[in-house]
Amino acid sequence: MNMWIANSYGKINLGLHVLEKLPTGYHRIESGICFIEWKDRFEVEESKSFQLTLSDQSIPTDGSNLITQAYNLFDKYVGLNQHYSFNITKNIPAGAGLGGGSSNAALTLRILNKLEDAGLSDSELIDFGRTLGADVPFFIKGTPGIATGLGHNIEPADIQPDAWIVTMYPNFESSTAEVYQKCVPNPDHDFSIKGVLLEEEIDQWQFLLENDLEAPVFANHELVGNIKDQMLEFGAEFAMMSGSGSTVYGVFDQDFVAINAYESFHKLGFPANLTRPNFKPDYGIYRKD
Numbered sequence: 001m002n003m004w005i006a007n008s009y010g011k012i013n014l015g016l017h018v019l020e021k022l023p024t025g026y027h028r029i030e031s032g033i034c035f036i037e038w039k040d041r042f043e044v045e046e047s048k049s050f051q052l053t054l055s056d057q058s059i060p061t062d063g064s065n066l067i068t069q070a071y072n073l074f075d076k077y078v079g080l081n082q083h084y085s086f087n088i089t090k091n092i093p094a095g096a097g098l099g100g101g102s103s104n105a106a107l108t109l110r111i112l113n114k115l116e117d118a119g120l121s122d123s124e125l126i127d128f129g130r131t132l133g134a135d136v137p138f139f140i141k142g143t144p145g146i147a148t149g150l151g152h153n154i155e156p157a158d159i160q161p162d163a164w165i166v167t168m169y170p171n172f173e174s175s176t177a178e179v180y181q182k183c184v185p186n187p188d189h190d191f192s193i194k195g196v197l198l199e200e201e202i203d204q205w206q207f208l209l210e211n212d213l214e215a216p217v218f219a220n221h222e223l224v225g226n227i228k229d230q231m232l233e234f235g236a237e238f239a240m241m242s243g244s245g246s247t248v249y250g251v252f253d254q255d256f257v258a259i260n261a262y263e264s265f266h267k268l269g270f271p272a273n274l275t276r277p278n279f280k281p282d283y284g285i286y287r288k289d
């Protein structure tokens with residue numbers, strides 16, 4: 001039986017402006033999105049019917065799972081010649097602001113497109129995927145960039161930091177819908193995120209970049225604000241909550257300072273990850289013989 005393996009990477013938001021609440025309840029945003037090395041592993045095999053197993057038992061494997069939703073969407077609109085089983089080693093914490101679910105959905109679409117030889121373009125896959133999650137288009141494109149609109153429009157940009165990134169999960173989930181609902185949109189920021197990321201050095205980001213979703217999370221969870229302070233005390237040039245939280249990351253100039261921060265969080269019992277400078281994800285889907 002043929003088996004394919006692939007990696008599903010996480011993301012972080014380098015700044016996030018919530019510009020406006022639309023009549024639909026959704027929000028118009030601007031955000032820089034880049035990759036981190038925190039990744040889930042997919043093993044996919046041909047099978048009589050669709051099956052999904054996840055190493056993380058707390059994530060549902062029913063129809064609400066984003067892998068199942070992506071699979072069903074592809075089956076409905078493109079069609080499958082045969083079925084597949086998905087076995088996922090889940091490492092990216094869920095509900096963490098790291099886009100793990102969106103990343104899994106995007107990879108499911110990319111895998112089916114390849115295994116079924118369907119020949120859909122990235123923009124066709126994005127049209128399917130955007131309904132599954134705001135970050136799915138980013139994960140289909142596979143390139144860092146500036147997200148605008150509802151977060152679906154990605155303008156590729158060279159914003160992957162040439163620095164170490166320490167990502168730390170505070171051991172509780174944050175609800176994206178709830179955090180957006182509580183945030184106060186601001187249409188008049190002094191700087192655009194694109195301008196700061198493309199024109200300013202990393203040592204200026206702490207003074208110029210904002211994540212408008214931090215305030216509602218910090219108000220409910222003092223710990224998240226404290227971790228951001230701790231990240232800066234450990235020597236980060238820049239620290240911020242990713243997306244709607246709860247993960248906090250720090251961007252570090254020097255490897256030994258980043259490694260010390262990473263190991264310290266681990267010792268305190270928090271899942272953490274270390275991403276190398278200029279990290280590029282391996283987007284290959286490989287056949288395992």
Ligand SMILES: C[C@@](CO)(OP(=O)(O)O)[C@H](O)COP(=O)(O)OP(=O)(O)OC[C@H]1O[C@@H](n2ccc(N)nc2=O)[C@H](O)[C@@H]1O
Pocket residue numbers: 013016025026027028029031096097098099100102132133134135136149150151176177178180181242243244245
């Ligand atoms: C905040 C961001 C930043 O990258 O990521 P996460 O922190 O979730 O990873 C995204 O905007 C989220 O992405 P994602 O988690 O895929 O959101 P979705 O499933 O599409 O939407 C969840 C809920 O968030 C709210 N939502 C989402 C996107 C948006 N532009 N405006 C919104 O108000 C809506 O209430 C929606 O029902």
Ligand SMILES: Nc1ncnc2c1ncn2[C@@H]1O[C@H](COP(=O)(O)OP(=O)(O)O)[C@@H](O)[C@H]1O
Pocket residue numbers: 059060064065066067093094095096097098099100101102104105173174176243244245
């Ligand atoms: N394949 C999946 N991986 C992770 N979470 C999933 C998946 N499918 C559904 N979910 C659900 O989606 C929610 C958001 O997960 P995720 O996308 O990882 O977080 P975030 O939107 O904060 O980046 C979680 O509550 C989780 O139960």
